[in-house]
Amino acid sequence: MKMMRAVVVERPLVFSVKQVPVPATPRDGLLVKVLACGLCGSDLRTLRSGHKNITFPWTLGHEICGTIEEIGDACTSPWHVGDRLAIGPLAYCGTCEFCTSGRHELCENQKELGQHWPGGLAEYVAIPAECVKLGNIQLVPEGMKDTHAAVIEPISSCVHAQEKARVSLGDTVVVFGAGPIGCIHVALAKARGAFRVYLIDIDGNRLAMADAFNPDGTINSAVQDPVEAVRKLTGGKGAEVIIVATPAPIAAVQAVEMAKKGGRIVQFGGLPHHDSKPGIDMNLVHYRGLTIIGTSTFNPRHNRTAMQLVQTGLVPADKFITHVFSLDDFEEGANLALVGKVLKGVYVP
Template identity: 40%
Template sequence: MKVARFYAPGDIRIEDTPEPVAGPDELKIKVHNCSTCGTDLKIFRHGHHHIDPPRVIGHEIAGSIVDVGSDVDGWTAGDRVQVIAAIPCGDCPDCRRGRLTICPNQKSMGYHYDGAFAEYMIVPRAVLKVDGVNRIADSLSYAEASVAEPLACVLNGQELARVGAGDVVVVIGAGPIGCLHVRLARARGAEAVYLVELSRGRLAMAAALVKPDAAICSADVDPVDEVLRLTDGRGVDVVITAAAAGKAQEDGLRMAARRGRISFFGGLPKDNPVIACDANLVHYRELTIVGANGSSPAHNKQALALVAAGAVPVDDLITHRMPLAGVLDAIHTVSTGEAIKVTIEP
């Protein structure tokens, strides 16, 4: 079978390798879709400290079961499934308290285990242990199901930021995550959702799909001034920074209304993670700043249900579909900002 295997920064190879064999406590699936994300681009450029190469990457996974280990119950060949990316241990104090997204022992598909840029892959026992395999509704395509993983992360972020009915929300960053944030905020009852983006072309493409109440190009206007203008000087209830930029976080603090919540959803570069924070804004306005780290298995189930119910459509966000041999082209396309979501179909 064919796989895309990471060896070193700048070195991902399409290779032939024998099909994997499921152990007694594992599943083997045929991969139908594995969508790409900005993390795949980061891995290609810089590697990752959790990846010991060579490693098959790809973590937004949807496929069909072809073999069931002898010790695995509840699954049969032919079942259509989505697989989590982040794997909590299920045993540590944080996991026992239900805080699975911050498990200190977390493993990941495509990092610690071979991922889904492959024709076939193994779902390890660690995933099954935490109920990390989910049935795909008949109404959903595999491509749509693969987007449940990033949507699960978005769901975690909005739960932590308490996005709800009547909120006015700003999303900074018009990539696939930003688009999902806009749609989920609407599904959660937001009164208005504004989208901020530096690139005019990317903003236009995203806004045409997700239709925010205002599309703000930060190359043309000061986004803080524009958000304050739109809200008659009040600011917004929730700011979500879906961009890996310190300025987005700094601007977010200045856009927030009194008792506003700011989600630092997008992580910053590890060589430049420090921002200027006006602590008096936080103090006097009683602001809340929250982080967001991945998703839990339960978030993946909820995300699939939201997509299946039509509450958060994702099919139109998949702008490019490429074969496994086109993984490098897919990663390049992600880097250019020409796509919203790129999916690989092995």
């Protein structure tokens, strides 16, 4: 049996690189040799406390760039052995009410590589037919780095969110959360024409790391009331769009309070299950004509736009990826990420 190295998570906070069998090529899917795989915020949550869809031991990783090693006999993919792919992990059923109306992000039967199938923090990953079928896999343009192609996925969700929020020319945008997602939102809001983008976090270190994305101002909400700060920065009016990319419940409350009349609030981050009713003042929503927008995941169209954003440099993947680790150093890298020392880490087998 052919063996490979893979990250195996035994239980929360217990993980290592082990020898495991190379997965079989799915009859109607692909076997991919991994070139780079990102470690996502959701992976960190699973490393910390498990996940409802995952039974340990398990291999995570859904931000994948790799080359096709083998194509299944019954696979109808348009690609060839050796092609380099950026692999979006979401698989949609294609037949539910939402898929058939083009809103794949709301698919009733959505599955994800790294959750429903073993992930890409390994030398090889099997790509099932469900992932091949609906267009979240793209050929990587020549000249693009493997590590850059691996981070198309998190950018796709941000593209979806800002499309829903209609971030537009001249807007003032506030982003809560200076993590990797918050940084993408800053770059993307500017690309969409926002004149001013402010970034809020409770952690000064994270705000310093996010400086590379040139926010027009940062607000440390541990030392400053963010609502007051935004009102001051906007001549008392508030911001057109507020993107909440943090699980902190208080951020949702503050986002509503700092919105300009007619403003849009995007809840991008999920809240802890036991603390997901943060006490928003709905009278502000009513009298100021605010819109609260929910969003998660993305559809293939957003995935394609994300690729172009990286290719054009409008979202600077080189600034976003702060660490490239060898897969053998996964323990070191993941432990650094778990204590917030890594903006985005990508692993190379």
